[in-house]
Amino acid sequence: MARHLITSAIPYINGIKHLGNLVGSQLPADLFARYQRARGHEVMFICATDEHGTPAELAATKAGKPVAEYCAEMHEVQARIAEGFRLSFDHFGRSSSEQNRKLTQHFAVQLHNEGLLREVSETQMYSPTDGRFLPDRYIEGTCPNCGFEDARGDQCDNCTKQLDPVDLINPRSVISGATDLEMRETKHLFLRQSTLKDKLDAWISSKADWPLLTTSIAKKWLHDGDGLQDRGITRDLSWGVPAQFEGAPWSGMDGKVFYVWFDAPIEYLAATQEWADKTGGDWARWWRTDRGAEDVTYTQFMGKDNVPFHTIGFPATILGSNEPWKLVDYIKSFNYLNYDGGQFSTSRGRGVFMDQALELLPADYWRWWLLSHAPESADAEFTWENFQVSANKDLADVLGNFVSRITKFTRSKFGEAIPEGGEWGAREEALTAELTTRIRAYEGHMEAMEVRKAAAELRAIWVAGNEYLQGAAPWTVFKTDPEQAAAIARLALNLIPIYAVLSAPFIPDAAEIMLKAMQHEDRSWPSDVAAALTALPAGHSFATPDVLFRKITDEEREEWQTRFAGRRQ
Numbered sequence: 001m002a003r004h005l006i007t008s009a010i011p012y013i014n015g016i017k018h019l020g021n022l023v024g025s026q027l028p029a030d031l032f033a034r035y036q037r038a039r040g041h042e043v044m045f046i047c048a049t050d051e052h053g054t055p056a057e058l059a060a061t062k063a064g065k066p067v068a069e070y071c072a073e074m075h076e077v078q079a080r081i082a083e084g085f086r087l088s089f090d091h092f093g094r095s096s097s098e099q100n101r102k103l104t105q106h107f108a109v110q111l112h113n114e115g116l117l118r119e120v121s122e123t124q125m126y127s128p129t130d131g132r133f134l135p136d137r138y139i140e141g142t143c144p145n146c147g148f149e150d151a152r153g154d155q156c157d158n159c160t161k162q163l164d165p166v167d168l169i170n171p172r173s174v175i176s177g178a179t180d181l182e183m184r185e186t187k188h189l190f191l192r193q194s195t196l197k198d199k200l201d202a203w204i205s206s207k208a209d210w211p212l213l214t215t216s217i218a219k220k221w222l223h224d225g226d227g228l229q230d231r232g233i234t235r236d237l238s239w240g241v242p243a244q245f246e247g248a249p250w251s252g253m254d255g256k257v258f259y260v261w262f263d264a265p266i267e268y269l270a271a272t273q274e275w276a277d278k279t280g281g282d283w284a285r286w287w288r289t290d291r292g293a294e295d296v297t298y299t300q301f302m303g304k305d306n307v308p309f310h311t312i313g314f315p316a317t318i319l320g321s322n323e324p325w326k327l328v329d330y331i332k333s334f335n336y337l338n339y340d341g342g343q344f345s346t347s348r349g350r351g352v353f354m355d356q357a358l359e360l361l362p363a364d365y366w367r368w369w370l371l372s373h374a375p376e377s378a379d380a381e382f383t384w385e386n387f388q389v390s391a392n393k394d395l396a397d398v399l400g401n402f403v404s405r406i407t408k409f410t411r412s413k414f415g416e417a418i419p420e421g422g423e424w425g426a427r428e429e430a431l432t433a434e435l436t437t438r439i440r441a442y443e444g445h446m447e448a449m450e451v452r453k454a455a456a457e458l459r460a461i462w463v464a465g466n467e468y469l470q471g472a473a474p475w476t477v478f479k480t481d482p483e484q485a486a487a488i489a490r491l492a493l494n495l496i497p498i499y500a501v502l503s504a505p506f507i508p509d510a511a512e513i514m515l516k517a518m519q520h521e522d523r524s525w526p527s528d529v530a531a532a533l534t535a536l537p538a539g540h541s542f543a544t545p546d547v548l549f550r551k552i553t554d555e556e557r558e559e560w561q562t563r564f565a566g567r568r569q
């Protein structure tokens with residue numbers, strides 16, 4: 001039995017996530033976790049909400065709530081929606097947890113002891129009216145590049161130029177609107193990533209099997225321009241992990257917190273500690289190579305914008321600590337999913353959001369479409385036409401139709417039990433051989449996290465059953481040779497639990513319905529197809545399930561297209 005530690009990039013707290021966020025991190029991570037569990041391996045699947053930083057504070061202000069209360073509420077909202085999508089986290093943590101506060105402070109102290117932190121004096125905007133520094137988005141003004149009047153301190157939404165708050169013309173405080181801002185000196189801690197450059201470079205270079213998307217982004221950060229830069233790990237904010245030294249104030253860092261990019265990935269470890277505190281489990285055997293984690297395979301899932309933090313920033317923290325923490329073994333990264341001719345956007349309310357999706361259709365429809373169209377080798381696009389066509393064809397016409405046809409036929413001719421009699425011949429042998437080949441290919445794609453290829457192979461496995469049934473035509477055979485028709489039905493009915501187990505990582509709810517209908521508890525993987533095809537013996541009773549997947553009508557498609565064309569209110 002292997003041991004798999006699996007983490008999904010942690011979704012930011014300031015709103016409900018869209019389908020792009022889902023397919024770029026949480027959903028493929030869930031697919032992999034479910035697959036490894038189905039193969040009998042031990043899995044620890046971790047996700048959490050990313051709760052610190054300016055956008056959370058601003059969203060809380062907008063909602064008229066204290067930021068801690070806002071985050072607690074939004075965490076519950078995201079947790080409930082994750083359940084709705086059947087995301088099978090072992091723990092869904094919070095980066096604002098006590099465990100993460102301690103661990104983040106521990107890493108900072110450790111990095112300091114290793115000589116990897118330095119103090120840097122910077123000039124930042126200070127608002128005497130608000131009594132605080134105004135980092136990032138706390139400040140708005142006119143873009144020096146294009147003249148847009150509502151540019152934010154970190155970026156101009158109009159021309160997309162990355163900005164520094166001090167660049168803005170006529171800057172004003174987002175909190176109070178005050179314009180009497182002044183530049184003040186402030187000190188920050190910087191992580192000396194540059195001194196770890198060669199170590200990181202050698203480590204990335206050793207990962208020949210990683211997706212090119214992952215390694216090319218990492219190499220860019222290591223080598224472009226002047227090469228890898230040191231990076232600030234503190235901020236002049238109040239919401240975050242206090243920058244303290246072993247519980248005592250850190251000289252010069254009074255009232256500052258760690259920068260969210262620093263504490264967010266540490267939450268992977270801390271969330272496992274949260275899990276351990278809740279369940280009495282042992283977190284260290286997943287994370288400490290000196291305490292049982294040397295045989296763990298650690299895989300991370302994320303969208304491309306998160307790759308720099310996971311290939312550079314977080315590994316620099318881990319390596320720099322000089323402690324035996326588990327380092328990631330494989331980083332599966334994704335391009336972007338776009339929405340109907342543009343981008344998904346949380347801030348602009350553009351696209352379909354996770355809560356809305358579940359109001360339209362059950363999770364399996366979305367899981368299937370998103371995974372079978374995952375933006376792996378390039379960006380992908382969600383269109384309502386494509387969604388309708390794929391769901392109707394793959395789920396309703398192929399899988400759903402197969403299950404419905406054979407259960408209904410058997411019920412009408414033999415009753416609701418696996419029928420007896422007849423012999424299997426060349427056609428059944430050919431099907432067994434084809435399924436064996438295809439299941440081995442499916443396993444290979446799942447192990448390699450080739451999500452689209454795995455979906456295509458699974459679809460081909462469903463198609464093979466349909467084609468078998470079409471060719472064997474038990475409804476015709478029954479007229480002249482009912483025993484032979486019984487043999488065909490027996491095989492096709494035995495395919496249902498096989499399909500359920502193979503499909504469960506993609507469509508867990510439908511898989512459960514299929515197993516329940518076949519009154520079959522055994523979820524073991526069909527490694528030996530011939531044996532699996534005889535799992536349900538003659539006489540074993542079943543129940544004809546309701547429609548597994550209904551079709552999406554043209555009217556619905558049009559209505560949804562219109563409803564989701566604008567901006568979410």
Ligand SMILES: Nc1ncnc2c1ncn2[C@@H]1O[C@H](COP(=O)(O)OP(=O)(O)OP(=O)(O)O)[C@@H](O)[C@H]1O
Pocket residue numbers: 009010011012013017020021022023024025301302303304305306334335336337338344345346347375
């Ligand atoms: N359109 C997209 N397609 C695929 N993955 C995405 C997309 N947008 C974001 N992601 C990924 O979703 C995960 C969660 O992202 P996060 O909650 O930080 O939102 P985000 O990156 O700020 O996106 P947005 O700005 O649209 O809210 C990250 O791994 C991110 O890379």
Ligand SMILES: [Zn+2]
Pocket residue numbers: 143144145146147148151156157158159160161
């Ligand atoms: Zn601009």
